[in-house]
Amino acid sequence: MKLLAVHPSGLMYTKVFLRLEPLGLEIVAGAARAAGHDVRLIDLQVEDHAAFHDLVRRWRPDAIAFSCNYLANVPEVVDLARSTKELLPGCFVFVGGHSASFTAPDILEHGEGAIDCVLKGEGEAVVADLLDAIEHDRGAISTVPGAVTADGEGPPPRFVEKLDDARPARDLLRHRKKYFIGVLDPCASIEFARGCPWDCTFCSAWTFYGRSYRTATPERVVEELAHIAEPGIFIVDDVAFVKAEHGFEIGEGLARRGIRKEYYLETRGDVLLRNKEVFKFWATLGLKYMFIGLEAIDEEGLKRYRKRVSLDRNFEALEYARSLGIVVAINLIADPSWDRERFEVIRNWCMEVPEIVNISVNAPYHGTETWHTEGRKIHNRDYRLFDIQHAVLPTKLPLPEFYAELVKTQQVLNRKHLGFRALYGVAGISTRLLLRGQTNFLRMLWKFNSVFNPALQMADHARPVRYEMALPPPVEGKADPKKLYIHGPQGRKGRAVLDDASERFVDETRMGASLS
Ligand code: B12
Numbered sequence: 069m070k071l072l073a074v075h076p077s078g079l080m081y082t083k084v085f086l087r088l089e090p091l092g093l094e095i096v097a098g099a100a101r102a103a104g105h106d107v108r109l110i111d112l113q114v115e116d117h118a119a120f121h122d123l124v125r126r127w128r129p130d131a132i133a134f135s136c137n138y139l140a141n142v143p144e145v146v147d148l149a150r151s152t153k154e155l156l157p158g159c160f161v162f163v164g165g166h167s168a169s170f171t172a173p174d175i176l177e178h179g180e181g182a183i184d185c186v187l188k189g190e191g192e193a194v195v196a197d198l199l200d201a202i203e204h205d206r207g208a209i210s211t212v213p214g215a216v217t218a219d220g221e222g223p224p225p226r227f228v229e230k231l232d233d234a235r236p237a238r239d240l241l242r243h244r245k246k247y248f249i250g251v252l253d254p255c256a257s258i259e260f261a262r263g264c265p266w267d268c269t270f271c272s273a274w275t276f277y278g279r280s281y282r283t284a285t286p287e288r289v290v291e292e293l294a295h296i297a298e299p300g301i302f303i304v305d306d307v308a309f310v311k312a313e314h315g316f317e318i319g320e321g322l323a324r325r326g327i328r329k330e331y332y333l334e335t336r337g338d339v340l341l342r343n344k345e346v347f348k349f350w351a352t353l354g355l356k357y358m359f360i361g362l363e364a365i366d367e368e369g370l371k372r373y374r375k376r377v378s379l380d381r382n383f384e385a386l387e388y389a390r391s392l393g394i395v396v397a398i399n400l401i402a403d404p405s406w407d408r409e410r411f412e413v414i415r416n417w418c419m420e421v422p423e424i425v426n427i428s429v430n431a432p433y434h435g436t437e438t439w440h441t442e443g444r445k446i447h448n449r450d451y452r453l454f455d456i457q458h459a460v461l462p463t464k465l466p467l468p469e470f471y472a473e474l475v476k477t478q479q480v481l482n483r484k485h486l487g488f489r490a491l492y493g494v495a496g497i498s499t500r501l502l503l504r505g506q507t508n509f510l511r512m513l514w515k516f517n518s519v520f521n522p523a524l525q526m527a528d529h530a531r532p533v534r535y536e537m538a539l540p541p542p543v544e545g546k547a548d549p550k551k552l553y554i555h556g557p558q559g560r561k562g563r564a565v566l567d568d569a570s571e572r573f574v575d576e577t578r579m580g581a582s583l584s
């Protein structure tokens with residue numbers, strides 16, 4: 069059958085810093101194609117709604133698969149599903165991805181019949197079963213693992229057997245040159261591992277994957293990299309190089325085959341310190357940029373977010389990364405309780421460190437622990453505000469002042485990195501990219517002030533809300549961890565790295581936290 073895979077528009081970030089290929093959707097599309105279906109893919113980060121509707125009219129797909137990783141994209145996906153049904157009433161519309169999995173019944177309700185099914189969990193494991201049921205026996209849809217329809221929920225979602233089986237259909241993407249992150253332009257994405265064994269309170273990466281951590285074989289990763297044309301590579305793993313041996317084996321394979329790229333990855337400070345040699349080796353292979361989720365610069369904050377790492381270890385990690393010549397970006401979470409003084413302290417601290425600092429706003433997302441503990445305080449139920457750049461919890465400062473302080477902090481940081489000296493260095497990079505016909509990075513340099521703007525952020529709060537987010541039911545005592553998961557937890561054995569690393573980690577932080 070004819071399947072159209074659709075990725076929704078980008079959020080605020082993608083207007084400035086980056087735009088990345090929709091790897092998860094490419095994997096789902098790859099699995100559908102491997103099962104014999106005729107598959108096309110459209111990415112609305114780089115094409116508009118008119119192009120989507122035009123494609124639907126001309127190609128007339130039998131089924132449409134929307135990817136909905138981000139909560140902020142829920143209204144857009146629901147609207148697109150509705151307009152699709154108007155154009156093609158017989159077309160089967162389903163939605164999958166991270167946020168769709170956590171909000172399945174709500175999404176179906178918003179769709180009022182325009183969404184036939186939400187497929188929770190890893191899409192590539194079951195998409196062929198769903199398409200088979202759509203084509204031959206619609207009654208069997210309810211037996212597909214992870215399928216949620218108006219009639220109820222099927223068996224629990226199923227993991228793909230081996231990560232090696234996840235084959236992204238990269239060739240289906242029509243504008244590959246549009247994807248970039250900073251100076252890595254163009255940039256492709258790849259997955260070395262999936263999941264996270266830690267359990268930070270504000271994050272849903274661990275609840276989606278049942279706190280498991282799985283790796284693709286080094287041979288498979290090297291083979292895939294060998295076939296990627298882009299010179300820049302974004303490694304999408306939640307925490308890169310948790311297992312030292314895995315990182316070494318991939319690196320050695322790349323070195324043997326003479327594969328040379330520039331890499332960006334995200335990791336934790338303690339992982340970097342534990343596996344220093346791997347990162348050092350990768351710096352020689354082209355690891356240029358690294359993102360570390362520091363989140364807080366005080367012990368109390370780290371504890372509140374259950375980062376399970378101490379401040380000293382984080383600072384030590386930054387120093388080590390500097391010594392390798394890797395450009396590091398760190399993330400800090402701005403809490404709605406911040407007042408002017410706190411913002412000032414943060415600005416001063418940020419100016420003292422050489423790293424690029426990114427500030428996000430603490431918000432309770434579905435699938436996180438804070439959703440259950442803080443979710444009922446949400447004062448604006450517009451999904452579109454959930455892009456970690458908007459405050460959805462009550463702020464201590466009046467909201468316009470909170471945004472003014474936030475954007476002032478971000479502007480100071482932006483100027484710090486795009487000051488004259490930095491621009492001088494950037495000139496060479498821009499010329500090199502322009503010579504290759506790449507303009508994404510250059511365009512990004514001038515966009516900051518038109519996107520990060522307190523007045524615009526306030527205006528976003530005033531938009532009419534068509535689809536209201538349902539709030540979590542009240543919890544008595546602690547939230548039941550089992551109810552948080554999409555893929556059920558695999559127990560200690562599933563968290564393969566933990567038997568060794570996390571036990572040591574608990575000792576290191578001396579927080580006495582138990583990982584059971
Ligand atoms: C890499 C990553 C990014 C990258 C790249 C995103 C991209 N466009 O590819 C960057 C750095 C840009 C990014 C940015 C942001 N991210 Co991000 N990101 C991730 C991360 C770590 C991995 C995503 C990934 O590529 N995984 C690998 C691929 C293979 O998996 P996948 O895309 O999830 O797809 C699988 C399933 O979801 C499903 N699936 C996906 N689509 C479909 C479609 C159908 C039809 C079906 C059936 C199944 C299906 O099957 C796929 C294969 O198994 C996740 C955490 C996580 N582990 O999910 C956070 C995560 C998705 N990001 C998050 C957030 C908040 C953001 C930001 C808003 C802020 C930030 N953290 O920087 C921005 C906004 C991005 C934007 N769109 O503008 C949150 C989402 C919260 C939410 N509920 O909305 C997550 C869950 C992390 C967290 N802290 O909890 N992100």
Ligand code: SF4
Nearest residue numbers: 264266268271273306
């Ligand atoms: S370590 Fe990172 S990916 Fe893992 S739970 Fe914490 S924030 Fe999420």
